[in-house]
Amino acid sequence: MVHQTFLNLPEEKRARILDSAVDEFVRLPYERTSINRIIENAGIPKGSFYQYFDSKDDLYGYCILSIYRQVAQLRQQKQQPLLDMGLKRAARLGIQETIPIFNAEVGELI
DSSP: OOOOHTSOOOOOHHHHHHHHHHHHHHHSSSSGHHHHHHHHHTTHHHHHHHBBBHHHHHHHHHHHHHHHHHHHHHHHHHHHHHHHHHHHHHHHOOOOOOOOGGGGGGHHHH
């Protein structure tokens, strides 16, 4: 589990820990990754790590979730102009009533 103490950290410190963890998880197979290397590279004490996460599994899950959110955000930023253009074109053609997207929230579609 990710503890609130981690979420309350300054953004720079959270990013430093996350970057260190992602580097470790990308560089080595999961079984060979080390919390000691992660905290050393992040510049935090070992005791602090366990105030932020219960285990390496929890940190790994948080890394995956964080990367997924970044990809989803980039995807949404990239697709929004295309979606807007398509909706405007449908409106010009007078076919918006036949397109379900006009009745849904954009966030649900991405």
